[in-house]
Amino acid sequence: xxxxxxxxxxxxxxxxxxxxxxxxxxxxxxxxxxxxxxxxxxxxxxxxxxxxxxxxxxxxxxxxxxxxxxxxxxxxxxxxxxxxxxxxxxxxxxxxxxxxxxxxxxxxxxxxxxxxxxxxxxxxxxxxxxxxxxxxxxxxxxxxxxxxxxxxxxxxxxxxxxxxxxxxxxxxxxxxxxxxxxxxxxxxxxxxxxxxxxx
Amino acid sequence: xxxxxxxxxxxxxxxxxxxxxxxxxxxxxxxxxxxxxxxxxxxxxxxxxxxxxxxxxxxxxxxxxxxxxxxxxxxxxxxxxxxxxxxxxxxxxxxxxxxxxxxxxxxxxxxxxxxxxxxxxxxxxxxxxxxxxxxxxxxxxxxxxxxxxxxxxxxxxxxxxxxxxxxxxxxxxxxxxxxxxxxxxxxxxxxxxxxxxxx
Numbered sequence: 001x002x003x004x005x006x007x008x009x010x011x012x013x014x015x016x017x018x019x020x021x022x023x024x025x026x027x028x029x030x031x032x033x034x035x036x037x038x039x040x041x042x043x044x045x046x047x048x049x050x051x052x053x054x055x056x057x058x059x060x061x062x063x064x065x066x067x068x069x070x071x072x073x074x075x076x077x078x079x080x081x082x083x084x085x086x087x088x089x090x091x092x093x094x095x096x097x098x099x100x101x102x103x104x105x106x107x108x109x110x111x112x113x114x115x116x117x118x119x120x121x122x123x124x125x126x127x128x129x130x131x132x133x134x135x136x137x138x139x140x141x142x143x144x145x146x147x148x149x150x151x152x153x154x155x156x157x158x159x160x161x162x163x164x165x166x167x168x169x170x171x172x173x174x175x176x177x178x179x180x181x182x183x184x185x186x187x188x189x190x191x192x193x194x195x196x197x198x199x
Numbered sequence: 200x201x202x203x204x205x206x207x208x209x210x211x212x213x214x215x216x217x218x219x220x221x222x223x224x225x226x227x228x229x230x231x232x233x234x235x236x237x238x239x240x241x242x243x244x245x246x247x248x249x250x251x252x253x254x255x256x257x258x259x260x261x262x263x264x265x266x267x268x269x270x271x272x273x274x275x276x277x278x279x280x281x282x283x284x285x286x287x288x289x290x291x292x293x294x295x296x297x298x299x300x301x302x303x304x305x306x307x308x309x310x311x312x313x314x315x316x317x318x319x320x321x322x323x324x325x326x327x328x329x330x331x332x333x334x335x336x337x338x339x340x341x342x343x344x345x346x347x348x349x350x351x352x353x354x355x356x357x358x359x360x361x362x363x364x365x366x367x368x369x370x371x372x373x374x375x376x377x378x379x380x381x382x383x384x385x386x387x388x389x390x391x392x393x394x395x396x397x398x
Contacts, residue, residue, distance in 0.1 A: 167380070171377050171378070171380070174373070174377050175374050175377055175378070178370050178373050178374055178377075178391065179370070179374070181366070181370070181395060182395075183392050183395055184388055184391065184392060186385065186388060186389060186392070189383055189385060189388040190385060192377065192383065193382050193383060193385070196380060196381075196382055
């Protein structure tokens with residue numbers, strides 16, 4: 001587990017302990033521990049691919065902050081805060097990224113755009129994903145407690161190639177949703193298409 | 200095989216034989232015969248679901264008219280005739296529907312909007328598909344020479360439920376493309392999403 005300290009400029013002076021407290025208040029124990037593992041994985045990936053370790057760790061730590069916020073709260077925020085009303089068709093699986101950043105801003109006070117964007121994009125992807133976005137997207141999928149064959153395959157790919165790991169994850173997400181006859185967020189398909197020619 | 204005669208109002212006076220000749224000029228033997236089978240299947244489906252038998256048969260017969268037109272011809276027509284330039288990223292698998300209708304209009308002289316729309320949509324689907332569109336979409340997938348398990352499953356579904364047969368075909372198309380890491384036409388995904396709540 002990482003005990004990475006974050007620069008005050010990124011947390012508006014909040015200590016790591018205070019961030020952990022606020023995250024823990026929002027999440028049950030297993031999900032809180034998942035977040036700590038994604039933080040450590042994101043830091044590792046950031047070092048491996050020469051990206052900003054502070055932003056990667058912080059985004060990894062907070063990526064699931066909104067996962068247990070009540071559905072009714074999300075619906076209210078989507079309507080009142082000017083989010084795309086199409087989002088109402090989806091559920092917390094999508095919302096905790098795109099809309100979850102709203103709560104991270106208002107309740108944890110993080111305002112760094114790169115951190116918030118990486119969190120926003122971790123559930124849906126985006127055709128314009130940055131390396132930092134990819135690190136959170138992939139870090140969530142390959143953290144050490146994930147043990148499915150497709151996760152192991154992505155973990156192996158991520159040793160050298162973040163785009164390939166992202167592609168494996170995108171394909172898995174899309175085929176899972178289609179096999180289960182669930183709605184696919186259109187931007188996730190556009191992300192898949194964009195990754196076919198990436199790198 | 201059907202020997203359905205089409206009303207002159209739909210063919211601008213062209214006889215069935217003349218239509219068959221023009222189609223045969225554009226297609227090799229196996230594909231020409233596939234078209235005859237899709238015509239017969241579309242007529243059968245139209246009768247089953249109380250739709251326009253003439254339009255269904257004619258659209259089924261001509262649905263693959265553009266399948267063997269050279270790639271360079273398609274590219275020229277897309278650029279010169281004001282089609283969406285995004286189409287250039289795709290191939291004849293998509294073009295022979297969306298762009299193929301251009302050749303059916305200019306070379307066979309069919310101008311009926313419902314017939315042309317059903318042909319245009321048979322390769323990509325459309326969130327607003329009509330019953331006639333679904334008949335051509337499904338008819339192409341379940342014509343009697345198709346023998347894959349998924350095709351048999353769709354054929355069985357189409358005995359009573361055209362939407363369910365369409366869903367089976369859409370899922371198959373999407374997962375095939377994703378597994379093969381091929382570009383997915385975004386409208387096909389939107390069609391899949393729309394069909395989740397259809398009927």
